[in-house]
Amino acid sequence: MSLQVVSVVGNSSLLQPGFSLLNFDGNVFFFGQKGWPKRSCPTGVFLLDLKQNEFKMKPTFFSNDSCYLPPLRYPAVCMLRGNADSDEYQYIIHGGKTPNNDLSNKMYIMSLVSKNSKKTTFQCTEKDLGGDVPEARYGHTINVVHSRGKTVSAIFGGRSYTPLAQRTTEKWNSVVDCLPSVFLIDFEFGCCTSYILPELQDGLSFHVSIARNDTIYILGGHSLQSNTRPPSLYKLKVDLPLGSPAVTCTILPGGVSVSSAIVTQTSDTEFVLVGGYQSDNQKRLVCNRIVLEDNKIEIVERESPDWTPDIKHCRVWFGCDMGKGSVLLGIPGANKQLISDGNYFYILKCKGAEGDKEEEWTAQICSPTLTEDPGDSTPFEDSEEFCLSAETNSFDVDYTDTYNEDNEEDESETGYWITCSTSCNIDINTWVPFYSTELNKPAMILCSSGASHWVHAQCMNLSESMLLHLSEANVKYFCNQHVDLYKGLQTPQKVVHLTKQPMKPLRKKTTMKLTMPVKKSFLRRLFE
Secondary structure, eight states, rough: EEEEEEESSSOTOOTTTOOOEEETTEEEEEEEOOOOOOTTTTEEEEEEEEEETEEEEEEOOOOOTOOOOOBSOOOOOEEEESSOOOEEEEEEEEEETTTTTTTTTOOOEEEEEESSSOOOOEEEEEEEOOSOOSSSOOOOOEEEEEEEEEEEEEEEEEEOOOOOGGGOOOTTTTTTESEEEEEETTTTEEEEEEOOOOOSSSBBBSOEEEEEEEEEEEEEOTTTTTTTTOEEEEEEEEOOOOSSOEEEEOOOOOOOOSSSSSEEEEEEEEEEEEEEEOEEEEEEOOOEEEEETEEEEEEEEEEOOHHHOOHOSSSSOOEEEEETTTTEEEEEOOOTTTTTEEEEEEEEEOSSSHHHHHHSSSBBBOOTTTTTTOOOOOOOOOOOGOOOOOOOOOOOOSSSSSSOGSOOOOOHHHHSOOOTTTTTTOTTTOOOOSTTOSSSSOOOOEEESTTOEEEETTTTTOOHHHHHHHSOOOOOOTTTTTTTTTTTSSSOOOOOOOOOOOOOOOOOOOOOOOOOOOHHHHHHHOOO
């Protein structure tokens, strides 16, 4: 096993715990960024191009008949083939967390439409499900099994939010283990059927599952109810006769106490188990070799790579299977508050020296064998307190079809994600459109006080009609903080109606009557 240090050109904050990797025709694609996609890559799916130990992220596109696919973290992902001899395959994506921390219960089918040196196009369709539809969840697994010429998928485990009837104010967003039911999904009709097996007593999440033909092996996992990582190993056998399917479960010895581990396939019958946690505060640095032969499983320890001091001493690590015995591992940077590229990444090659001589991994990784499902590649558990939440700034690239953040507006300067006021609640990781005119950025309005500044219309409690009026009318606006200083300018001034004063009546001419004799000289002096 060898460990290779790699870097993501420009910024690695898009790759956070919970991402998934899809392998189409030897090309590895990244899915499940933390935060909503930007205009430069609205699909949220990137091609990972590795050259000279540097990852460059190229945006991909969806066909016109594709559905909307939100960035989902901690979903269940597996490969779907029409049959064991088919060269064409798709990926199934079920559940996961959205950037708003909402849980999804939808199932998507991803297939590659076309790819050339400049553009990669996918088709994404949502599968309509009926019957016993699994509830929204994350941290679960999905596998494809083949029996008697038929194909179904099986979903098990995961976590979900506490039911609404059981929520309290203090624990509104608390999560619980999903019931330990097994769901079989028929892709032809979209029918879901749940099975309750007596051998499965406790719910599990962040476990490992590997499928071969009609059998699924479930290894490890974490139970929230008991806060333990039991060394469990279950064998699920699915029979698909003409009538109703049959599912049986057998408890096997020789399990491993681990959660959030990664499985990568190295040959037709061999897999490698790497990473994960053996307790809440202790990583599992031991690797295991898993062999599936003659309807049985064998798990033995194997030589571990020479872990670097950074990996040994960090408390959190995360990653995903890249295909053909390679795993992408990430750890948080020590000074993530001060540096722009906060995560460090490694590629772990599990094929050994012989496999390394046969191939040199650049951006091309061969797809899994045709007869096997590569197993679930559930990423490590969510450790939000150790994750970077920095916004991506730029990607230094030298060709046009690479994701280039410089093509975006500099949002740190335009201030779409600023704290506009003391009551501002707009966050880039949780924001969703509020007004019908919004797409991928919140609506803002200019406050005309002093040197002027921008505020979010939603934080100012503006109705959509008022926002449209202010954008069309040539009037000044003042935010809630400055409205008292300029009260008369926030809305059009009231027209003051002047009241006309009544005109004074004309004075009448008066005549004086003299009732007593007056001298003419006196009268002349009086009127002069």
